[in-house]
Amino acid sequence: MTDTASFLTLIGDNATPIWGMTNAERVRRLVRAEGAADKLGEGARLFVNLAYVFDPLWLRHIIAHPDMIVTDGDALVLAHLTGGKTPDALDAAGGSDGVTRLDYRDQPQIYNRQLRKLDCPFIEQLAPDTRREIERKSYFGAYKGVTDLLTKYLWPELALWLTRGAARIGMTPNLVTAIGATLCLYATWLFSQGQFGAGMLAGFVFMVLDTVDGKLARCTITSSKWGNVADHGVDLIHPPFWWYFWGVGLAAWGLALPGQTFLLVMVAVIAGYILQRVIEGLFLKDFGMDIHVWQRFDSRFRLITARRNPNMLILFVALLAGRPDIGLILLAWWTVISLAVHAVRLAQAYAARRRGEAIVSWMEDRRPA
Numbered sequence: 001m002t003d004t005a006s007f008l009t010l011i012g013d014n015a016t017p018i019w020g021m022t023n024a025e026r027v028r029r030l031v032r033a034e035g036a037a038d039k040l041g042e043g044a045r046l047f048v049n050l051a052y053v054f055d056p057l058w059l060r061h062i063i064a065h066p067d068m069i070v071t072d073g074d075a076l077v078l079a080h081l082t083g084g085k086t087p088d089a090l091d092a093a094g095g096s097d098g099v100t101r102l103d104y105r106d107q108p109q110i111y112n113r114q115l116r117k118l119d120c121p122f123i124e125q126l127a128p129d130t131r132r133e134i135e136r137k138s139y140f141g142a143y144k145g146v147t148d149l150l151t152k153y154l155w156p157e158l159a160l161w162l163t164r165g166a167a168r169i170g171m172t173p174n175l176v177t178a179i180g181a182t183l184c185l186y187a188t189w190l191f192s193q194g195q196f197g198a199g200m201l202a203g204f205v206f207m208v209l210d211t212v213d214g215k216l217a218r219c220t221i222t223s224s225k226w227g228n229v230a231d232h233g234v235d236l237i238h239p240p241f242w243w244y245f246w247g248v249g250l251a252a253w254g255l256a257l258p259g260q261t262f263l264l265v266m267v268a269v270i271a272g273y274i275l276q277r278v279i280e281g282l283f284l285k286d287f288g289m290d291i292h293v294w295q296r297f298d299s300r301f302r303l304i305t306a307r308r309n310p311n312m313l314i315l316f317v318a319l320l321a322g323r324p325d326i327g328l329i330l331l332a333w334w335t336v337i338s339l340a341v342h343a344v345r346l347a348q349a350y351a352a353r354r355r356g357e358a359i360v361s362w363m364e365d366r367r368p369a
Contacts, residue, residue: 004031007045011076011087014050016126019135019219020167023050023126029221030059039063040080047079047087053134054078055121055141056221057112068100070123077104077123111364118145118363135219139163142218145363146292146299150309151211159211166216173217174227180209181234188238192245194252196319200312203242207309210235236277239308243269246315247328255325265332272306272335279342287349291342293361298345306331306338 008031014023021029027048031037034056036046044066046059054070054077062068062080069079069090076087081099090097102108107120122137124130139160143152166176183206190199213231217223244266250256257265283291292302304310311331318327349359 004028004037007037007040009045009047011047011049012051014126016128016131018053018126018131019138020170021220023053026053026221030056033221033223034060034063036063041066041082043084044080044082047076047081049076049078051075051125052077052123053126053138054123055138056218057110057121057141058123061110065100067098068102070102070104072104072123072125111361112145135164136160138219139215142215146290146302148305148307148309149303150207150313152303155208155211159208159215162208162212163215163219166212167220171216173213173220173222174224174230176209176213176216177227177231177234180206180213181230183209184234184238188241188245191242191249194249196246196249196315196324199249200316200319203312207312235308239311240270240273242308243273243311243328243331246324250325250328253324255323257325257328261329265328268332269328269335272332272339276306276335276339276342279339279346283346283349287353287359289359289361291345291349293363294345294349294359295362299362301338301341305341306335311335 008028010024010027016023018026027050031046036059040046040063046063052072052075058070058078062070062078066080066082067085069081069087070077079087079090081087081090085097085099090099104120104123109118109120111118112121122134122141124134124137126134140156143156183202187199187202187206190196190202210231213227217227247257247262247265256262280291283289283294287294292298311334314331314334315324315327318324318330353359
């Protein structure tokens with residue numbers, strides 16, 4: 001474990017816990033997670049005021065900018081200083097010290113590439129009466145700005161409640177992922193038997209836990225390489241199996257699709273899913289960002305594009321209507337339409353680059369100079 005004493009100074013003390021740990025422990029975890037020991041220059045030092053809790057993006061931002069301090073009005077929150085400078089000496093220097101100052105009260109905007117959003121990350125004073133609200137802000141601060149409509153609007157509050165509970169009892173993100181993966185497999189089996197209602201319930205719990213494990217890892221700063229691989233691996237692999245076994249389970253309802261129709265539907269949903277992922281990978285490789293954050297249209301289309309959660313909504317509505325077979329056919333059509341949209345957007349990006357246009361995210365383009 002990295003020794004942080006050589007470059008980290010914690011100012012003050014704070015007995016109020018957050019996400020089941022002290023603020024000092026949270027800061028140390030953040031510093032280690034950001035790899036500060038390797039990124040800071042010789043003689044550089046981080047100063048953190050334990051009276052405050054801040055979004056991890058602030059630490060990432062300040063590590064990348066030597067001789068910068070972040071304040072809340074006149075109060076220091078954190079600083080990255082070089083050349084033996086100290087916060088006390090800066091106060092006496094009257095601003096003529098070559099140090100950049102960011103005041104949180106001015107609401108500076110920072111682009112979070114990992115979570116695909118542009119905003120002013122939170123900074124709050126930590127006290128017993130503010131702890132729950134700070135946990136809420138840090139939880140929603142870990143939410144992707146660009147995602148599907150179910151994750152964004154349907155279950156954030158439920159996932160927050162579960163994330164808090166998991167942190168309180170010491171559950172690890174990997175354990176949550178394992179429980180979710182088990183439910184994912186169970187839902188697959190239920191679909192194959194035509195038990196679509198029960199399968200949807202198991203799938204729904206899995207989808208919520210798929211949000212919880214990531215938020216728990218970010219809020220408790222316990223992300224790991226293999227945990228990330230497991231989480232994203234399950235996410236990447238299972239959707240085509242769900243759609244295939246949904247088609248198999250239609251026989252139990254007396255609604256099995258004719259052989260040729262079933263084949264065409266499976267080609268559409270499986271090949272369409274794989275090709276969409278290929279397009280996303282090409283865009284990321286060639287333009288250095290997710291296709292979903294290029295322009296506003298792409299971010300809005302991500303709400304409904306043919307990924308697992310929007311597809312499950314299609315199937316759910318069809319199941320309520322008593323026609324799970326039509327739901328699968330509609331899912332196939334929506335997959336083909338979404339694939340066409342992404343293919344066109346990729347082609348448009350390549351064409352724009354050939355014209356000499358810069359391909360940048362609309363979120364980055366909005367950042368103030």
